[in-house]
Amino acid sequence: xxxxxxxxxxxxxxxxxxxxxxxxxAFEPILSFLFYMAREIMYEGFQNNQNPRPRPIETLxxxxxxxxxxxxxxxxxxxxxxxxxxxxxxxxxxxxxxDELVKPKNAAVxxxxxxxxxxxxxAVRTMMxxxxxxxxxxxxxxxxxxxxxxxxxxxxxxxxxRTVIREGLLxxxxxxxxxxxxAMSDLPDPPSDAATAGxxxxxxxxxxAPKAVPSATPVPRxxxxxxxxxxxxxxxxxxxxxxxxx
Numbered sequence: 001x002x003x004x005x006x007x008x009x010x011x012x013x014x015x016x017x018x019x020x021x022x023x024x025x026a027f028e029p030i031l032s033f034l035f036y037m038a039r040e041i042m043y044e045g046f047q048n049n050q051n052p053r054p055r056p057i058e059t060l061x062x063x064x065x066x067x068x069x070x071x072x073x074x075x076x077x078x079x080x081x082x083x084x085x086x087x088x089x090x091x092x093x094x095x096x097x098x099d100e101l102v103k104p105k106n107a108a109v110x111x112x113x114x115x116x117x118x119x120x121x122x123a124v125r126t127m128m129x130x131x132x133x134x135x136x137x138x139x140x141x142x143x144x145x146x147x148x149x150x151x152x153x154x155x156x157x158x159x160x161x162r163t164v165i166r167e168g169l170l171x172x173x174x175x176x177x178x179x180x181x182x183a184m185s186d187l188p189d190p191p192s193d194a195a196t197a198g199x200x201x202x203x204x205x206x207x208x209a210p211k212a213v214p215s216a217t218p219v220p221r222x223x224x225x226x227x228x229x230x231x232x233x234x235x236x237x238x239x240x241x242x243x244x245x246x
Contacts, residue, residue: 027145033127034146034170041169042160057095064101067111071098074114081121084128084171124171132173139179147183158187 060071075094082090097117101110134142150161164170165180172180 027142030131030142031146031149034172035149037124037171038161038164041164042157057098060098061102064110064114066107067114069114074098077118077121081125082171083125084168084173084177086168089169128171128173131176134176139176143176143179143183146180147187150184151187 063070064074074097078090078094078097082093085093100106101113106113150158153161162184165177165184168174168177170177170180
């Protein structure tokens with residue numbers, strides 16, 4: 001996701017930095033970023049939060065083997081970049097990433113994993129800073145557009161998205177998150193199959209037997225319908241990831 005985050009966030013930053021009322025098209029890259037992050041949390045974050053490590057980390061290495069990155073600097077990066085998360089969630093994020101870094105099977109890609117994570121963290125932090133400049137009207141309009149796009153999701157994904165927002169897991173400032181919670185709560189649920197069938201029913205007319213539906217084959221997670229068809233173009237122009245060399 002590092003390259004994806006770099007490619008288009010510049011457009012989003014420029015859009016948020018526009019003086020005065022934002023044109024409708026300026027919201028699109030921001031919405032793409034938010035839906036992309038929501039999808040990451042929905043399909044990855046929930047599983048991680050439900051399976052925390054059994055006990056706290058007892059000892060930390062001076063640096064991660066094969067790198068010059070100190071665990072304390074990694075933890076500081078998390079605390080500074082993911083400020084919208086609670087202290088507990090930031091700790092769980094650090095512990096989860098630390099556990100992956102120390103696995104022997106990841107020795108050859110450890111440095112790349114850290115660089116990837118750093119780019120992600122800095123892109124999130126910079127977007128948070130840009131979103132904090134939105135005024136009340138812009139936050140309201142962005143939230144309404146977000147909810148309108150969410151209305152196209154399945155009922156299951158919509159409820160997951162509501163949970164992500166209610167729990168404050170989306171990388172947005174608190175006041176914008178409140179607008180999102182309100183906009184999502186006003187979103188009507190899709191009509192049930194029974195209601196749809198009853199709407200067109202003719203009194204006294206027998207309903208045809210439903211057609212048999214062939215059993216579906218399991219769908220890999222990568223093929224699950226994403227929240228946005230294209231990944232956002234995001235580039236942290238003013239927040240290049242550090243090399244962690246000292």
